[in-house]
Amino acid sequence: MDSMIRFDEYLAHLAAGLGHADREAGLRGYCSGLMLPLARKSVEPMAAHLDPLHASARHQALHHFVAKAGWSDAEMLRRVARWVLPTMDLSAGGYWLVDDTGFPKKGRHSVGVARQYCGVLGKQDNCQVAVSVSLACEQASLPMAWRLYLPREWAEDAGRRRQAGVPEEVRFTTKPQIALQQLQALLTAGEPHHCVVADAGYGVDSAFRQGLTAMDLPYVVGITSVVRVWPPGQQPLPPKPWSGKGRPPVATRRSPQHRPLSVKELALSLPPDAFTELTWRQGTHAPLSGRFAAVRVRHAGSASAKQRLHPLQWLLIEWPLAQAEPTRYWLSTLAEDTPLPERVRIAHLRWRIERDYQDLKQDLGLGHYEGRGWRGFHHHASLSIAAYGFLLGQRLRRTGRPRKKNLMGGPVPALPADYRPRGRPAHTAACGGLNHDTASSTGCLPDA
Structure with missing residues (x-):
């Protein structure tokens, strides 16, 4: 089927969830603009290239x-998923x-x-951060949920919330939450x-792991080297004997002679033959491989909190041969009989997101x-995911999987010669003829 015919069908499928028929034109224009080969895909340049002779009117409509417009981001993403998922092979499992x-x-x-950690920059800086959940298989992955993380300073600032249109029900919530x-x-x-796959930013949060277990979701999540566990064959001391008064004790115990280890300490104590060289997938230039070990452990929790006995789970360790110590660790509730290569493959699936x-x-x-509001931020992201979903579905339907990502294969409409971006004057004012003495005699005070 011709790409443009399928694109029309896709847009009709998405437009059915917008609430009003007159929003379909905005959907078509915005998704088409996002797929144009433009250096900048904010509203203004997209409008100018979509309709060069009526750029201002198109800009207002897209904005x-x-x-x-009050359409639902959740419904948009749901409809994108309903279109794309049939093209994804989930027969071997999803993640x-x-x-x-x-x-x-x-x-x-x-x-x-x-000011918060920005992964793009690799440091703390001024940025926005959004949390997403994608559904992945061996072939591809698709974002299914998307939400802006609202820092506490924003969540508790009524003035800024009101100006940005943050919904009343949105309160401060951590990224794992x-x-x-x-x-x-x-x-x-x-x-x-x-199965849920996440990095250490989520995996170190014990409440996040417990929440996954409560939802009956197995997981493979990264952790840091300081997380403490009970080594294989060990567990905390039982609760103190009940005195007969009050509630029977349930908190487990530890002592200076009987204590958990950090996962780094445990990894360093393992014999060399505990590690196996494995390849988890073919990279762009060469197979990706490393040395891995896996042992059954119990998470130790915090020494200061009242602890119950945690269930056994897998600790997966990656220790490259050229490194002096292990580099990565994961905790996993995959079944005990899950083969090591399968655990390694799943742990490294995060490359897809x-x-x-x-x-x-x-x-x-x-x-x-470039907008400032809550609704615009989420609408723009949902439409970007919608454009991505269509192109992903097209690639998965084709046997050759062409590398070209942009739908609009033809030339981009040229801008009129007199076009000027918003905010820029049509003609630059000449400064050489200004009379500064005359200007100062008006009695106006300079800006403070």
Whole structure:
């Protein structure tokens, strides 16, 4: 089927969830603009290239559609998924990939912007951060849920909330809590109980892991080297004997002679033959491989909290041969009989969500939205994911999987010679003839 015919069908499928028929034109224009080969995919340049002779009117229409119109982001993503998932081969299993991504941003008025860790920059800086959950298989992955992380300073600032249009029900929620809410919403909507894969930013949060278990979701999550566990064959001391008064004690105990180890200490204590060289997938230039070991452990929890006996789970350790110590660790509730190569393969599936972010940002303008409001931020992201979903579905339907990502294969409409971006004067004022003495005699005070 011709791509444009399928694109029309796709847009009709999405438009059915917009609430009003007159929003279909905005959907078509915005998704088409996101797939144009433009350097910048904010509203203004997209409008100018979509309709060069009526750029101002098209700009207003697209801006209203993305920043003001009251359609549902959740419904948009649900419809994208219903279109794309039939093209994904989930027969061998699916996986929920949890992650977040940052957007460097200046100023303080754009919703959620704050000085926080930005993965794109690799440091603390002014940025916005959004949490997402993607559904992945061996072939591809697709974002299924998306939400801005609202830092505490924003969540507790009524003035900034009001100006940015933050919904009343949105309160301060940590990133792991947002991810749990997203997963719960997906399960409530009828999605399967796939294994969850996440990095150490989520895996070190014991409440996040417990929340996954409570939802009957197995997981493979990264942790840091300082997380403490009980080594194989060991567990905490039983609770103190009951004195006969009050409630029977349930908290487990430890002592200076009987204590848990950090996962790094445990890894360093393992014999060399505990590690196996494994290849988990074919990379761009060469197979990706490493040395891995896996042992059954119990998470130790905090020494200061009242602890119960945690169930056994897998500790997966990666120790490259050229390194002096292990580099990565994961905890996993996969079945005890899961083969080591399978655990390693699943642990490294996070590369797919990084690829999602790369394509969405570089090719589909995910980080190009210039508005400040909550609704516009989420609408723009949902439309970027919608454009990505169509192109992903097209690639999966084709046997050759062409590398070209942009739908619009023809030339981009040229801008009129007299076109000027908003905010730029039509003609630059000449400064040589200004009479500064005359200007100062008006009695106006300089700006303070």
